[in-house]
Amino acid sequence: MDDSKIRNMEQFASVSGISRPTVSKYFNDPGSVRPKTRARIEEALERYDYRPNMFAVNQNRRLTKNVGIVVPYLADPFFAEIARNIEQRCMQAGFWPTLFSAHGDSTLEVEILDSLRSLKPAGVLLAPLGRASDRAAIEKFCDDVPTILFDSNIEGVGDAFIGSDNTQIVRLSVDYLCRTGDAPCFFEMPPVNPNANKRRNGYIQAMEANGLEPQVIRVEGTGWGFEEVGYHGGLDILSKGLLTSDTVLCSNDRLAMGFLAACYERGLRVGHAKGCDLRVAGHDDHPFSRFGSPTLTTIAQDYEKISESSVEALFALIEGGRSDGPRIDRLFKGKLVMRASA
Amino acid sequence: MDDSKIRNMEQFASVSGISRPTVSKYFNDPGSVRPKTRARIEEALERYDYRPNMFAVNQNRRLTKNVGIVVPYLADPFFAEIARNIEQRCMQAGFWPTLFSAHGDSTLEVEILDSLRSLKPAGVLLAPLGRASDRAAIEKFCDDVPTILFDSNIEGVGDAFIGSDNTQIVRLSVDYLCRTGDAPCFFEMPPVNPNANKRRNGYIQAMEANGLEPQVIRVEGTGWGFEEVGYHGGLDILSKGLLTSDTVLCSNDRLAMGFLAACYERGLRVGHAKGCDLRVAGHDDHPFSRFGSPTLTTIAQDYEKISESSVEALFALIEGGRSDGPRIDRLFKGKLVMRASA
DNA sequence: CATTTTAGTTTACGCGCGTAAAGTTTTGAT
DNA sequence: ATCAAAACTTTACGCGCGTAAACTAAAATG
Numbered sequence: 212m213d214d215s216k217i218r219n220m221e222q223f224a225s226v227s228g229i230s231r232p233t234v235s236k237y238f239n240d241p242g243s244v245r246p247k248t249r250a251r252i253e254e255a256l257e258r259y260d261y262r263p264n265m266f267a268v269n270q271n272r273r274l275t276k277n278v279g280i281v282v283p284y285l286a287d288p289f290f291a292e293i294a295r296n297i298e299q300r301c302m303q304a305g306f307w308p309t310l311f312s313a314h315g316d317s318t319l320e321v322e323i324l325d326s327l328r329s330l331k332p333a334g335v336l337l338a339p340l341g342r343a344s345d346r347a348a349i350e351k352f353c354d355d356v357p358t359i360l361f362d363s364n365i366e367g368v369g370d371a372f373i374g375s376d377n378t379q380i381v382r383l384s385v386d387y388l389c390r391t392g393d394a395p396c397f398f399e400m401p402p403v404n405p406n407a408n409k410r411r412n413g414y415i416q417a418m419e420a421n422g423l424e425p426q427v428i429r430v431e432g433t434g435w436g437f438e439e440v441g442y443h444g445g446l447d448i449l450s451k452g453l454l455t456s457d458t459v460l461c462s463n464d465r466l467a468m469g470f471l472a473a474c475y476e477r478g479l480r481v482g483h484a485k486g487c488d489l490r491v492a493g494h495d496d497h498p499f500s501r502f503g504s505p506t507l508t509t510i511a512q513d514y515e516k517i518s519e520s521s522v523e524a525l526f527a528l529i530e531g532g533r534s535d536g537p538r539i540d541r542l543f544k545g546k547l548v549m550r551a552s553a
Numbered sequence: 554m555d556d557s558k559i560r561n562m563e564q565f566a567s568v569s570g571i572s573r574p575t576v577s578k579y580f581n582d583p584g585s586v587r588p589k590t591r592a593r594i595e596e597a598l599e600r601y602d603y604r605p606n607m608f609a610v611n612q613n614r615r616l617t618k619n620v621g622i623v624v625p626y627l628a629d630p631f632f633a634e635i636a637r638n639i640e641q642r643c644m645q646a647g648f649w650p651t652l653f654s655a656h657g658d659s660t661l662e663v664e665i666l667d668s669l670r671s672l673k674p675a676g677v678l679l680a681p682l683g684r685a686s687d688r689a690a691i692e693k694f695c696d697d698v699p700t701i702l703f704d705s706n707i708e709g710v711g712d713a714f715i716g717s718d719n720t721q722i723v724r725l726s727v728d729y730l731c732r733t734g735d736a737p738c739f740f741e742m743p744p745v746n747p748n749a750n751k752r753r754n755g756y757i758q759a760m761e762a763n764g765l766e767p768q769v770i771r772v773e774g775t776g777w778g779f780e781e782v783g784y785h786g787g788l789d790i791l792s793k794g795l796l797t798s799d800t801v802l803c804s805n806d807r808l809a810m811g812f813l814a815a816c817y818e819r820g821l822r823v824g825h826a827k828g829c830d831l832r833v834a835g836h837d838d839h840p841f842s843r844f845g846s847p848t849l850t851t852i853a854q855d856y857e858k859i860s861e862s863s864v865e866a867l868f869a870l871i872e873g874g875r876s877d878g879p880r881i882d883r884l885f886k887g888k889l890v891m892r893a894s895a
Numbered sequence: 896c897a898t899t900t901t902a903g904t905t906t907a908c909g910c911g912c913g914t915a916a917a918g919t920t921t922t923g924a925t
Numbered sequence: 926a927t928c929a930a931a932a933c934t935t936t937a938c939g940c941g942c943g944t945a946a947a948c949t950a951a952a953a954t955g
Contacts, residue, residue, distance in 0.1 A: 267941035270608040286633040475846035504817035504846035609911035
């Protein structure tokens with residue numbers, strides 16, 4: 212590789228023997244130039260390492276190749292994983308993804324969107340905080356920037372929503388638990404987002420469909436430290452004897468993992484096997500659920516499909532422009548993952 | 554707020570009654586203009602919402618206000634937390650942080666650095682993959698961009714290293730375990746980074762200092778899925794009866810959490826209390842360690858200080874330029890966190 | 896082969912802002 | 926009030942690239 216440094220596209224064009232406008236065209240879409248031309252450019256690209264200046268490139272373009280990814284809480288490996296998945300898909304499609312986390316803070320969420328504006332993104336994939344979100348601010352942002360919501364819905368905001376069918380997911384867990392033992396009571400997480408309520412309601416529906424009486428246990432706790440809530444709330448529940456069943460269905464796996472720690476501390480043996488005191492199940496198939504003590508029975512969210520579908524929806528939106536059709540909602544079904552805890 | 558939209562600094566300058574070069578100066582450093590002028594600009598800023606175009610701003614500046622943060626594996630909440638901490642500090646200092654994760658892949662790590670180059674960052678905070686890292690590529694990057702390494706060191710690369718004193722950390726855990734029960738054997742993680750080796754060597758040193766014979770247990774496994782390694786490796790160790798002590802010190806908490814799951818599955822009772830079969834301890838005070846079954850005794854890394862010190866070192870580097878002095882290494886001590894497991 | 900189509904070249908302008916130079920006003924110390 | 930220093934205004938240029946227009950060369954069509 213020749214080390215004489217190329218300062219700009221002008222120079223690179225001259226060493227590659229192609230005019231600058233054509234080189235510019237190549238970088239915008241390599242397929243838009245003749246194969247022979249493309250070959251010459253790429254040959255030069257091998258010899259000299261030149262990259263167009265990001266800032267100059269984006270200055271004149273009304274629409275950049277930037278894509279914003281915003282998640283509510285990055286310290287949750289679930290979001291880290293889904294972000295990774297989305298990032299890769301975006302890069303493969305030639306976009307430049309940038310990852311942001313609201314860290315559970317709605318003020319920060321709005322700040323992120325404001326910052327994102329100045330990135331002039333072609334589109335944004337947003338998993339909103341949920342109830343805590345500043346609806347008006349997000350709505351305004353979505354007016355200006357093509358935005359796909361995922362994971363957590365805000366009714367009527369954004370160009371589409373991709374997520375899980377929480378009703379089906381909870382239905383599945385309830386049915387499984389009912390078939391394999393006592394009907395579950397429901398250990399509810401703090402309702403930070405609409406999914407929390409969907410799951411509680413889904414539980415109630417599913418129980419009633421089975422002719423059983425729903426039993427919802429709600430504990431104190433706010434924010435995104437679900438393990439903390441599951442642990443301390445769990446200790447509280449156990450010490451006060453509030454459990455109405457020996458089968459506990461938790462709204463999500465992080466809550467369940469905290470609850471498992473509480474059970475262990477209280478000397479309760481959790482599992483579906485004979486001689487166990489309690490069965491515990493969760494939802495999401497969180498990355499750490501398979502390493503619970505015991506390993507956690509749960510319903511897996513199809514986050515491969517959620518990320519795939521989200522990115523697809525965004526690209527369709529970017530290419531096709533905003534349609535006046537109805538807002539698209541796509542919900543994916545969950546799958547039962549049987550492990551030791553229930 | 555007046556909604557007539559301001560398109561550029563020219564227009565904003567005219568509505569604020571200040572000339573454009575002065576407004577430009579203000580945005581680069583609000584303190585550099587006369588208080589009266591500043592007040593007029595900020596008054597206009599309240600009425601009209603204008604932000605300088607990021608791309609235009611950065612195009613002419615040799616040095617931007619961008620800061621890159623690169624972590625090896627974002628699905629590890631430890632890195633998510635430290636990234637959050639660093640992000641906030643950077644933003645407070647008026648920088649624009651961008652977060653990247655190598656997702657355990659050295660190819661991606663190099664790609665990230667290449668992308669970062671085109672962001673013309675004022676500086677970069679890099680937690681390298683470690684052994685898997687492409688040393689030459691990182692070295693070359695550090696020649697061009699002021700870079701602080703943190704968490705995991707690469708000898709002689711970058712302008713400084715900020716991390717934990719792994720020797721002290723392991724010494725602390727070994728001493729504690731020896732004083733409270735049988736001397737520990739050491740369950741080693743796959744050596745993905747130099748910290749792994751530092752910890753093993755630290756263990757051996759600490760044991761010998763106590764006049765005891767070190768016992769290192771090494772299992773198969775690669776990559777960053779430490780829980781997986783701890784779990785499967787743990788099952789293997791237990792089934793083959795390879796443990797040389799009833800006290801197991803794990804190189805880190807994630808490995809330990811996996812091992813706890815294995816112990817649970819084998820029906821072993823872990824803890825420091827009477828009647829327990831095994832004591833288990835880890836290192837790092839990982840966010841999830843307090844929710845283990847049992848809660849995990851560990852040595853906490855001082856990641857508040859690590860992030861604070863990393864950012865400080867970077868800012869000093871950015872402002873002061875690179876000195877010819879020796880590379881700065883700062884190591885912080887760990888603190889014992891006594892929980893139920895040992 | 897002549898003709899149309901496609902792709903590339905040349906030339907030129909503009910994006911929004913940093914920044915330098917020269918001139919003007921304000922400030923604050925004497 | 927006097928005057929130098931500090932701050933501001935005006936003017937002007939350049940950053941690196943997108944992109945449009947007018948022209949020319951190459952490829953595809955018949």
